[in-house]
Amino acid sequence: MEGETQFLCGVVEGFYGRPWSMDQRKVLFQWMQLWGLNTYLYGPKDDLKHRLLWREVYSPEEEAQLRTLIVEAQSRGLRFVYALSPGQDIVFSSSCDLTLLKRKLKQVSDLGCQAFAILFDDIDHSMCQADSEAFTSFAHAQVTVTNEIYRFLGEPPVFLFCPTEYCGSLCSPSVSKSPYLQTVGEDLLPNITVIWTGSKVISRKLSLDCLAELECVLQRPPLIWDNLHANDYDTRRLFLGPFKGRDPQLKKHLRGLLLNPNCEFEANYIPLHTLGSWFRAEKDYVKDEECEYCPERALTAALHDWMEELNQPLQAGWQSTRADHRASVSSSRTKASDSSDCPSTFRATHAVAKLPVFPLNSSSPPSSPPMGKAEREGREGDKKRPHQSSQQLPGSRSGAPAGGGRAQRAAGRGLCGGKGLLSEAQVRLLVGLHYLPHEHGPSAQKLLQDLTWLKSNCHLVSANSKKTQPQKVDEWRGRASRFLSLCEDIAQLHCSVVGGANRSVLYDLYPYVWDLRNTALVAKAFICWLDGRVLNDGSNLASWRNCFHWCGKSTGAELLGVDSEPWVFKGGVSGEVQMLLPIGSSGELFSHPPPLFPTSRLYNIRPYHSKDKVELYRMVRQLHLRTQGGQESTVAHPDVIGDRCLGPCLALSPEYSFILEDELGICGCVLGILDVRFFAKRCQASWIPAMRDKYPPKGSSTHSNTQDLVKLMEEDQGEYPDSLLYHFPSQLRLDALPELVDVSVSRTLLTALLTALKANGSQGVFCEVQPTDQQRLEFLTKLGFLEILRGEARSREGVVLGRLL
Numbered sequence: 001m002e003g004e005t006q007f008l009c010g011v012v013e014g015f016y017g018r019p020w021s022m023d024q025r026k027v028l029f030q031w032m033q034l035w036g037l038n039t040y041l042y043g044p045k046d047d048l049k050h051r052l053l054w055r056e057v058y059s060p061e062e063e064a065q066l067r068t069l070i071v072e073a074q075s076r077g078l079r080f081v082y083a084l085s086p087g088q089d090i091v092f093s094s095s096c097d098l099t100l101l102k103r104k105l106k107q108v109s110d111l112g113c114q115a116f117a118i119l120f121d122d123i124d125h126s127m128c129q130a131d132s133e134a135f136t137s138f139a140h141a142q143v144t145v146t147n148e149i150y151r152f153l154g155e156p157p158v159f160l161f162c163p164t165e166y167c168g169s170l171c172s173p174s175v176s177k178s179p180y181l182q183t184v185g186e187d188l189l190p191n192i193t194v195i196w197t198g199s200k201v202i203s204r205k206l207s208l209d210c211l212a213e214l215e216c217v218l219q220r221p222p223l224i225w226d227n228l229h230a231n232d233y234d235t236r237r238l239f240l241g242p243f244k245g246r247d248p249q250l251k252k253h254l255r256g257l258l259l260n261p262n263c264e265f266e267a268n269y270i271p272l273h274t275l276g277s278w279f280r281a282e283k284d285y286v287k288d289e290e291c292e293y294c295p296e297r298a299l300t301a302a303l304h305d306w307m308e309e310l311n312q313p314l315q316a317g318w319q320s321t322r323a324d325h326r327a328s329v330s331s332s333r334t335k336a337s338d339s340s341d342c343p344s345t346f347r348a349t350h351a352v353a354k355l356p357v358f359p360l361n362s363s364s365p366p367s368s369p370p371m372g373k374a375e376r377e378g379r380e381g382d383k384k385r386p387h388q389s390s391q392q393l394p395g396s397r398s399g400a401p402a403g404g405g406r407a408q409r410a411a412g413r414g415l416c417g418g419k420g421l422l423s424e425a426q427v428r429l430l431v432g433l434h435y436l437p438h439e440h441g442p443s444a445q446k447l448l449q450d451l452t453w454l455k456s457n458c459h460l461v462s463a464n465s466k467k468t469q470p471q472k473v474d475e476w477r478g479r480a481s482r483f484l485s486l487c488e489d490i491a492q493l494h495c496s497v498v499g500g501a502n503r504s505v506l507y508d509l510y511p512y513v514w515d516l517r518n519t520a521l522v523a524k525a526f527i528c529w530l531d532g533r534v535l536n537d538g539s540n541l542a543s544w545r546n547c548f549h550w551c552g553k554s555t556g557a558e559l560l561g562v563d564s565e566p567w568v569f570k571g572g573v574s575g576e577v578q579m580l581l582p583i584g585s586s587g588e589l590f591s592h593p594p595p596l597f598p599t600s601r602l603y604n605i606r607p608y609h610s611k612d613k614v615e616l617y618r619m620v621r622q623l624h625l626r627t628q629g630g631q632e633s634t635v636a637h638p639d640v641i642g643d644r645c646l647g648p649c650l651a652l653s654p655e656y657s658f659i660l661e662d663e664l665g666i667c668g669c670v671l672g673i674l675d676v677r678f679f680a681k682r683c684q685a686s687w688i689p690a691m692r693d694k695y696p697p698k699g700s701s702t703h704s705n706t707q708d709l710v711k712l713m714e715e716d717q718g719e720y721p722d723s724l725l726y727h728f729p730s731q732l733r734l735d736a737l738p739e740l741v742d743v744s745v746s747r748t749l750l751t752a753l754l755t756a757l758k759a760n761g762s763q764g765v766f767c768e769v770q771p772t773d774q775q776r777l778e779f780l781t782k783l784g785f786l787e788i789l790r791g792e793a794r795s796r797e798g799v800v801l802g803r804l805l
Contacts, residue, residue, distance in 0.1 A: 008079065008158065008256025009279040010039035011272065012225055014119075015232040017263040019044035022065060024265040026072055031269070033076040035276025040073055041117060041160075041258055043083030045232075051085040055100040057107050067111040074112070081158060082108045083117035092127070092141035093134035101145070102152050109153060116153060117160035117195070118146050125164060138164070139183035147189050160193050160223060168199040168210065169565075175213055185218040193255045196222035202230065202566050204438040205245040211253050224257040228436065229271040231262045236591070237572040238267050238512045241435035242274040242302065244295035248281045264508035269309060270431065273302035303427055311421045313501035422500055426493050430509075433490070433516060433573050437566035443486065444573045447520075450483040451580050454527055462536035463655070480527050487524035491517055491602060499600035506598065514594045518748045519574040525605040525658060525752040526581060526759075533607070533655045535760045582758035583805060588784045589751045592744065599741040601662050605752050608657035608669070613650060615666045616659075617642030620735055637695065644713050646671060648687050649733065653679060656756055660736065660749045668736030668746060670753045674760055676720060676731050688714055720766075720800075724789060728764035728802040730757050734776075747783060758805045766802040777801070 010032055013020060020028070025040075032040065042050075049056050058066060073080040084104060091097050105116060120142050127138055135141040142163070150159050163184055165171045171178040184194060196214060198206050206224065215221055226246070229239040239262060246257070259275050261268040274295065281293035422430075432441025440448070460468050460476045494517035497509055571578060571590075578584045617639055624641045639647075649657055649671035656672030673679045691713050732753055736746050757765055767785065769776050780801050789800035 006038065007251055007254070007279075008039040008223060008258065009275070010037040010041070010078065010258055011268075012041040012043060012083075012258040012260045014041065014043040014045065014083070014225065014260045015230055015263050016045040017232050019047050020265050022069065025069060028265070028268075028272075029073050029076045029078055031272055032078055032276075035273055036280050037272070037276055038077065039079045039081060039115075039158075039256065039258060041081040041083055042069075043085065043117065043119060045085070050083065051088065054084055054086045054090075054104065055097070057104055063107070063111060066108065070112045079115050079158060080113055081115040081117055081160065082113045083119050083160070083162075085119040085121070087120040087123040087142075087164070090145075091130060092145050093130045098145065098148065101149060105149065105153060114156055115158035115160075116149075116156060117162065118149060119162040119195075120164050121162045121166050121195075123164060137179065137183055139180040140187065143184060143187045146192065147187075150189055150192055155189075155191065157191075158193070159191070160195055161188060162195040162225070166195060166225070167197040167201050167203070169201070175210070176217060178217070181214075181217045185220075190220060193223045194218050194220065195225045197225050197227055200565055202227045202437055203245070206247075206250055208247075208250060208253065211250065215253065221253055221255045223255040226257055226259045229259060229261040229268065231264075233567040234570045234572065236512070236515055236570065236574050237437070237566075238262060238264065238434040238509070239436055240267060240270050240431040241439070241441060242295040242299040243271060243278050244274075244436070246278065248278055248293045251279075266505045266508040267434075269306045270299065270302040273305060274298040277301065299431070303424070303431070307422070307424060307427055310427065310500065310502050310505055422496050426489075426496055429489055429493055430497075430513070434512060440573060447483070447486055447573065448576055448580070450479055450486075451523060451527070451577060454480055454483060454530070455580060458530045458534050459536055461531040462534050463532055465536045477531065480531065483527055484524055487520040488604075490520040491604070493517075495600045495602045498598045510598050511594050514598070514744075515590075516574045518744065519577050519590060521603065521605045521745070521748050522581065522751050522755060523577050525607070526755050529607050529655075529658075529752075529756050530759075533756070533760075582755050583751070586754075586784065586805075588782070589747070589754065592747060592782070595742045595744050597741075601741050603742065603745050604661050605745075605749055606659055606661070608650065608654055608659055610654070612659055612666060612669075613642075613646075616646055616650070616669055619666060619669070620645045623735065640695065643691060643694070645733070645735070647691075648679075648683050649673060651687060652682050656753065658749060658752050658756075660745060667740055668734075668749055670735075670749050671733045672753045672757055672765070673731040674757060674762055675729055676725055677729070679731075680719065721789070724766065724800065724802070727804065728766040728788070730762040730765040730805075732757075732765055732767050734767070746779070750783065754803075754805060762805055764802060764804045766800050768798045768800050771799050 011028060013025075029040065032038070045051055049058060049062075070080045082105075084101070086097075086101055090101070108116075125138050127135070127141060131141050135144065142161075146161050150156075153159070161184075163180065165178060165180045168175050171181060175181065188194065197203060199210055203226075211222070224246075228243065228245070229241075231237050231239055243259070251257075257279075259271060261271050277298035278293050429443050432443035433447075435441035435444060454476065457476055459465055460472050494513045497506060497513050500506060569575065574590070578590050583589060621638065621641045624645075646669070653671070653673050656674060658670050658672075659666055660668035660670075732750070734746065734750055736749070740746065754765065766788065767780060769780065771777075777799065780803075783803070785801035785803045787799060788802040
């Protein structure tokens with residue numbers, strides 16, 4: 001089909017962030033050929049020679065790469081469009097800049113490129129003095145340069161122009177009355193196509209009326225640069241949903257449509273697969289219902305193909321000629337958009353690679369190095385025993401596993417997530433949780449609706465509520481049980497993604513799945529904690545009717561509305577769950593980089609139960625033996641370390657104790673005290689006398705170390721300054737085993753406690769740390785804790801860190 005009449009449909013690599021690799025682009029071309037797409041536009045914002053250093057020509061090595069890419073695209077029947085963004089610093093009236101612009105595009109043209117784009121998006125409207133004297137307006141300057149470049153290149157059949165006013169919301173005062181667009185429409189040569197994103201930068205829908213209005217102003221049909229699946233504006237969001245909100249009938253009023261998708265390459269399988277279905281719909285104008293585009297049907301077909309891709313043991317960057325075979329098979333399909341049943345693998349099977357160290361300032365990891373000893377040992381260390389299910393009514397807590405320590409239970413553990421295969425239900429859950437910028441999938445909607453309802457009706461199960469109708473309590477607990485089950489499915493999804501065979505998919509999806517897993521752990525622990533622990537109106541400390549004023553009142557979708565851009569409310573499903581929690585506004589508790597090495601270990605956070613005491617005491621005893629010695633005293637009195645470190649909180653404040661467990665059992669805990677003054681009085685009245693009775697001095701039969709620890713128990717209950725307790729009435733203690741694989745769950749565990757303390761009225765919390773414990777000091781500092789006292793809180797030296805809630 002000739003370029004003048006062909007509808008351009010495909011992909012624009014035009015996002016901010018790390019550009020795709022050459023190998024990824026080759027896989028992209030294979031996908032596009034298979035799904036019937038025809039155009040690729042090269043314009044990554046962070047390619048220096050595309051935007052910032054646009055005047056510089058490509059080196060011989062870069063030339064060779066670009067030539068290879070152009071040839072690869074053309075060999076697959078794709079149109080390669082090279083885009084340049086000179087708008088940030090070009091002097092339109094400068095003959096030197098115009099010469100450099102021509103030189104750069106001539107270099108690319110000599111490499112075989114036959115289609116071009118000049119982009120003036122996301123730049124300042126102001127002109128320098130020289131340009132102001134040479135041109136009547138900013139639009140006049142851009143159009144003049146564009147027309148000259150177009151003629152210089154021989155008036156190629158595809159030449160695109162991106163205006164500075166590239167969507168309805170950027171037009172002043174409106175699309176129809178914009179002097180800028182009127183100048184573009186009147187003065188831009190008629191065969192140059194104008195790029196447009198819709199009514200917004202990220203348009204929920206494209207309407208025929210709006211496009212007709214634009215076409216009238218531009219005097220030509222536009223090409224849509226579609227940002228529906230772009231995620232470069234929010235590091236916590238990913239869009240795996242189908243292409244929708246664009247009626248296929250719009251193609252009659254457009255020059256083309258190019259999708260600017262997720263930064264993470266592997267996340268674009270469904271978006272591009274469904275775009276192909278949209279493009280093929282009604283292509284031959286067949287009056288057949290099956291040929292009409294249906295997003296849900298297209299999603300099902302894409303999921304079918306992606307399932308096979310996800311479960312292939314592939315490594316990023318490996319290519320195969322299998323895609324060519326796939327393309328030949330797909331050409332025989334009669335209903336390609338809905339009946340796909342062929343495998344979707346384009347790269348050769350290869351040994352699973354070592355998981356790389358993720359850059360802390362990036363949402364996606366680098367390319368994978370070869371497998372090494374650390375990877376093999378780490379994979380072996382991730383085996384597990386059958387997981388103890390915690391799908392139970394909130395308020396009922398599982399106890400510690402029976403018999404033996406963690407080391408004794410390590411043998412016989414299997415790989416998390418079965419055999420590393422993602423099930424169809426898990427893939428649908430994954431897509432539903434990372435759907436579209438203006439719309440959540442079914443699973444995300446259910447998650448947010450249930451959490452909102454459970455939070456709003458927690459008075460039904462409060463600790464000091466008046467008699468409540470049993471059916472109301474049963475309704476709350478039944479809905480809570482379903483919510484907890486969904487949170488557990490999210491945790492298992494994380495486990496399966498990390499343990500899956502396709503490492504290239506893992507690299508791209510992991511930060512998002514990991515982030516949502518952590519947020520779901522906090523939400524699950526909070527809902528479990530509400531039953532029988534949140535305080536009602538009768539309490540002097542807090543009231544459920546006013547204690548949730550700090551929670552979000554609406555979901556992100558409701559806050560956005562029809563007329564807002566998606567970046568108004570960041571974080572996606574994770575962000576919305578976060579904002580429905582008591583401390584949701586504390587971003588530093590939720591936004592942090594993923595661990596250096598992904599782990600498929602399955603974690604759970606839940607409220608403490610009395611049966612956990614034995615395991616917790618064993619855990620802190622191990623910590624004491626490793627760091628402080630004390631073996632002699634613990635042989636005679638195995639409980640003395642636990643009694644000092646954990647005993648008071650577990651006995652007098654168990655409702656603010658949370659447990660972290662994995663497949664081996666308990667691996668961490670955090671203990672809280674809501675009101676330190678009241679707690680200290682209770683300790684002096686009951687706990688300290690009980691400890692004196694439990695460890696009475698009996699001459700030489702009692703070890704001196706034990707007596708020292710009993711004395712320290714008494715000192716532990718010393719008074720804190722009123723100036724401290726006025727702002728920070730609550731206290732916490734955090735303990736976790738040193739060999740914890742994913743240290744980020746310690747942050748999540750602490751966040752669960754802070755959520756509970758805030759819910760029951762605390763305005764601030766503090767934690768005492770020894771000045772030599774630099775690791776813990778740094779950990780708490782990253783969570784927003786600030787040093788408020790040093791060496792003043794007790795008779796012995798210590799650092800007190802506090803955080804307002």
